[in-house]
Amino acid sequence: MLLANKMAVGGLSPTLLGGVQMIFAVVTCYGMQFMCGTKIDTLWDKDKLKAYGIYAASFVMAIYANMRALALSNVETVVVFRAASPIAVAALDWMFLGRALPSARSLFALLAVAVGAVVYACFDSQLEVTGLSAYRWAFTYYCLICFEMTYGKKVTSSVKMDSVWGSVLFTNALSVAPTMGLGLALGEWEFADVSPTFSAMSPGALGVLAFSCVTGTLIGYTGWYCRGLVSATTYTVVGVVNKFLTIILNVLVWDKHASPGGLAALSVCLVAGSFYRQAPMRSEAQLPLTSESDSKAIR
Numbered sequence: 001m002l003l004a005n006k007m008a009v010g011g012l013s014p015t016l017l018g019g020v021q022m023i024f025a026v027v028t029c030y031g032m033q034f035m036c037g038t039k040i041d042t043l044w045d046k047d048k049l050k051a052y053g054i055y056a057a058s059f060v061m062a063i064y065a066n067m068r069a070l071a072l073s074n075v076e077t078v079v080v081f082r083a084a085s086p087i088a089v090a091a092l093d094w095m096f097l098g099r100a101l102p103s104a105r106s107l108f109a110l111l112a113v114a115v116g117a118v119v120y121a122c123f124d125s126q127l128e129v130t131g132l133s134a135y136r137w138a139f140t141y142y143c144l145i146c147f148e149m150t151y152g153k154k155v156t157s158s159v160k161m162d163s164v165w166g167s168v169l170f171t172n173a174l175s176v177a178p179t180m181g182l183g184l185a186l187g188e189w190e191f192a193d194v195s196p197t198f199s200a201m202s203p204g205a206l207g208v209l210a211f212s213c214v215t216g217t218l219i220g221y222t223g224w225y226c227r228g229l230v231s232a233t234t235y236t237v238v239g240v241v242n243k244f245l246t247i248i249l250n251v252l253v254w255d256k257h258a259s260p261g262g263l264a265a266l267s268v269c270l271v272a273g274s275f276y277r278q279a280p281m282r283s284e285a286q287l288p289l290t291s292e293s294d295s296k297a298i299r
Contacts, residue, residue: 015183041166
């Protein structure tokens with residue numbers, strides 16, 4: 001998705017691109033409902049609007065904090081903060097979602113991912129932070145990501161949805177207006193410029209845009225589906241490892257080549273991520289093990 005966005009954003013501002021992708025996801029949800037009979041939750045449920053409204057707000061704020069952090073530092077600096085998020089999410093998992101703390105093996109894996117990210121940043125592009133403001137925005141992004149990962153899991157556990165597509169609909173529908181408003185506030189685009197922008201795009205550029213919209217919608221579905229199956233920490237680790245895979249693919253596709261040390265650090269992150277094991281619920285972890293089969297079930 002990141003690579004598709006990198007190709008698609010050439011003719012569009014980031015917030016306009018995001019808004020188009022969100023609108024496409026909403027239209028897709030309703031299209032599936034009317035054409036395929038897919039059961040999708042109504043947008044007028046107050047409890048669901050409140051729950052997903054909070055998530056959408058944190059999602060848009062995280063985007064803004066990410067932009068501000070990138071403006072004052074560099075991509076590698078943000079990657080380091082992102083790689084450290086599973087450690088905090090593991091603690092939040094324990095505090096608010098009833099999970100046990102990570103085992104020694106899993107904690108080591110989380111620390112290794114964070115350390116590997118720091119080593120990568122130092123090898124390929126020194127951690128660049130201009131003033132205390134950069135630290136403030138990077139840390140704000142870090143806090144928002146941790147909240148988003150934890151709260152997203154709480155939503156899937158406590159809010160009963162008719163289908164996963166309902167989560168996709170609520171998230172995107174509630175994020176369109178704040179995203180567009182963010183773009184206007186940042187001066188990225190004006191309504192009068194939208195039509196000429198799209199009419200000037202080549203067929204190839206429109207194809208890339210369409211691909212990014214389809215990919216974004218599918219990622220939204222698989223993301224919420226995955227959230228329902230695993231813990232908040234596991235989902236965060238998957239996201240971080242995916243970022244590192246994207247960096248490697250970016251190196252292979254574009255002309256920005258990582259150093260051998262940088263690639264080695266990325267490899268450490270990927271291997272370390274594979275060693276993480278999801279912590280059980282505290283209630284399960286405290287049950288007496290009466291047989292080998294019980295032990296395997298808890299693991």
